[in-house]
Amino acid sequence: MDMDEENTTVPVWEKLYLHGIFFPLVFVLGFLLSVFEPIYLFLSGKEISDAIWPYAYRTLQWTMSLRESIFVFTLMMSALLFLTFLVLQRQLKGNENKRWANAIGVLLIGFIAGFIGLFFALDQFYLRGAFLLLPTLYGFLLLSILLMVGGFPHLPKEGKPLLIVKHTMHIAGVFFAAWLVMPGIPAMIGMAPSPPPAPLIGYGADPGPFDTSLSIHPYPVPQEVEDIRDDREKNIEFSVYLTLPHLPEDSQIQTIPLAILTHGWGYPTYEEYTDWIAHLSAKGMAVAFVQYPSHINPEVPDDFDDIDQFGASNWPHHQYRALAFAAAFDELERVALQENRTVEIDAVLGNHTIDPSHLWLGGHSLGGAYVFLSLYESMERQWGNETLFLDFESPWTRPSHLELQPNMSRLPDSTMVHIAQGIDDMSVDSCYSVHHQAMFSMLPQEHVLFIELQSDLYGFPRLVGSHYLPTDSVHDTLADWGIYRRIDAQADWVVARSRGDVITESWAYEHLINSPLLTTMGQWSDGTDVLPLLIHHEALLLNDDFARCKN
Numbered sequence: 001m002d003m004d005e006e007n008t009t010v011p012v013w014e015k016l017y018l019h020g021i022f023f024p025l026v027f028v029l030g031f032l033l034s035v036f037e038p039i040y041l042f043l044s045g046k047e048i049s050d051a052i053w054p055y056a057y058r059t060l061q062w063t064m065s066l067r068e069s070i071f072v073f074t075l076m077m078s079a080l081l082f083l084t085f086l087v088l089q090r091q092l093k094g095n096e097n098k099r100w101a102n103a104i105g106v107l108l109i110g111f112i113a114g115f116i117g118l119f120f121a122l123d124q125f126y127l128r129g130a131f132l133l134l135p136t137l138y139g140f141l142l143l144s145i146l147l148m149v150g151g152f153p154h155l156p157k158e159g160k161p162l163l164i165v166k167h168t169m170h171i172a173g174v175f176f177a178a179w180l181v182m183p184g185i186p187a188m189i190g191m192a193p194s195p196p197p198a199p200l201i202g203y204g205a206d207p208g209p210f211d212t213s214l215s216i217h218p219y220p221v222p223q224e225v226e227d228i229r230d231d232r233e234k235n236i237e238f239s240v241y242l243t244l245p246h247l248p249e250d251s252q253i254q255t256i257p258l259a260i261l262t263h264g265w266g267y268p269t270y271e272e273y274t275d276w277i278a279h280l281s282a283k284g285m286a287v288a289f290v291q292y293p294s295h296i297n298p299e300v301p302d303d304f305d306d307i308d309q310f311g312a313s314n315w316p317h318h319q320y321r322a323l324a325f326a327a328a329f330d331e332l333e334r335v336a337l338q339e340n341r342t343v344e345i346d347a348v349l350g351n352h353t354i355d356p357s358h359l360w361l362g363g364h365s366l367g368g369a370y371v372f373l374s375l376y377e378s379m380e381r382q383w384g385n386e387t388l389f390l391d392f393e394s395p396w397t398r399p400s401h402l403e404l405q406p407n408m409s410r411l412p413d414s415t416m417v418h419i420a421q422g423i424d425d426m427s428v429d430s431c432y433s434v435h436h437q438a439m440f441s442m443l444p445q446e447h448v449l450f451i452e453l454q455s456d457l458y459g460f461p462r463l464v465g466s467h468y469l470p471t472d473s474v475h476d477t478l479a480d481w482g483i484y485r486r487i488d489a490q491a492d493w494v495v496a497r498s499r500g501d502v503i504t505e506s507w508a509y510e511h512l513i514n515s516p517l518l519t520t521m522g523q524w525s526d527g528t529d530v531l532p533l534l535i536h537h538e539a540l541l542l543n544d545d546f547a548r549c550k551n
Contacts, residue, residue: 135184187461207283228297260378518533
């Protein structure tokens with residue numbers, strides 16, 4: 001057999017190895033595997049936010065799980081380091097790794113590198129430094145595999161350029177992995193200060209005093225809306241989820257107020273807002289969670305002039321969703337507010353009735369902006385004419401259409417407004433909140449607050465004012481103190497007014513205006529104050545920080 005014939009029998013991967021490009025290709029393969037899903041979704045026509053969302057959601061779940069299992073996490077990382085030590089000890093005795101083992105290691109390095117890249121992209125645009133343990137986990141895995149594959153970092157004795165590049169990259173990778181690990185060490189060993197727990201009593205504590213029950217009432221989606229529904233929501237039976245308090249039979253209470261809550265864009269999920277609903281309903285309110293279609297595709301003319309300014313937009317989507325709102329409100333009125341209400345409502349409320357003249361309206365993200373739609377429907381039905389609380393959490397763009405504007409002249413004297421947003425909300429610009437606040441300039445200044453939840457990266461877990469704080473998935477200490485404590489006070493104020501309880505009304509009121517009862521956020525475990533809520537009156541006119549919003 002001659003030399004040429006022998007060369008033809010050498011496997012392709014062996015040739016790649018001999019030319020020094022086998023392991024780089026394995027690294028690239030691992031990297032592509034980790035980012036395959038978002039790239040595939042993007043190339044298949046999804047918007048970049050939709051393409052990254054499955055990974056983002058899993059990242060959120062992983063990080064929350066790591067928070068809750070830090071002891072197990074520490075044990076696992078200790079075991080991983082011990083395994084790394086055993087492999088290094090074996091290498092020092094002259095036992096080299098099998099080539100296939102190194103190939104698997106390089107594949108994993110590429111795989112982890114891809115996840116690290118995705119994490120940093122999410123951290124820049126969404127997480128804003130909120131999580132320590134996930135990059136710490138990635139750092140531990142990267143460090144261990146680098147050491148097991150490449151051994152202790154060192155520069156080669158021979159001056160071959162490829163060897164120098166290889167070992168330099170190995171050293172850089174080890175230092176990078178160590179940099180990822182270091183910020184999480186104080187949390188792992190219990191040295192980082194911990195945030196205050198949720199209040200044990202009073203506002204922000206466990207919901208109470210009433211138990212509650214849920215009934216679900218599908219409503220007929222108007223045909224013109226049904227025709228433009230996206231396939232992503234075809235399996236959803238849009239409904240009003242009505243949560244009612246269980247009042248004692250001998251209670252002197254005759255009526256209970258009504259609360260209406262609307263979800264964010266793409267979040268028609270009752271389970272993401274149960275904490276919010278519980279704090280409202282357990283105070284003694286009937287809470288209607290209204291699902292509306294997010295993913296719709298109305299026909300948009302080619303010459304349509306898309307205008308989104310001053311907190312409002314002229315997108316035709318608003319008009320179709322407003323039709324769904326009207327249908328949902330009709331269903332709510334039919335099943336719960338009329339004399340011939342449904343049997344299941346009767347079974348819970350008995351002799352009590354729901355009085356919508358005392359009304360709470362709230363929502364999150366697009367649902368926060370759609371508080372204006374809820375307000376329009378309510379004013380047309382003469383609801384909320386005695387007491388009205390409006391709660392906008394991280395609100396997005398409201399409709400600018402003239403026919404959808406609520407009649408502000410119908411707002412009762414007893415109207416209060418909270419517009420709240422995390423200071424590191426990377427999904428919705430704060431100018432929307434500022435312009436929403438300006439819509440209520442006819443009300444007393446102290447009754448219309450723009451509230452910013454500050455991020456406090458002092459201890460562990462870190463407190464970050466993100467867009468998703470009002471959802472169950474991101475319910476943490478910052479939400480307990482900055483959101484649910486306010487929700488409790490809001491519900492108490494509306495309920496107290498419906499009963500004529502002036503003492504409770506006054507106490508709740510003090511928690512809803514710019515006072516230390518509202519802004520104080522507790523202390524870290526070492527006694528350091530958590531950064532307080534920031535309160536702005538007439539932010540568009542009086543605060544230079546929002547001067548850009550005027551344009």
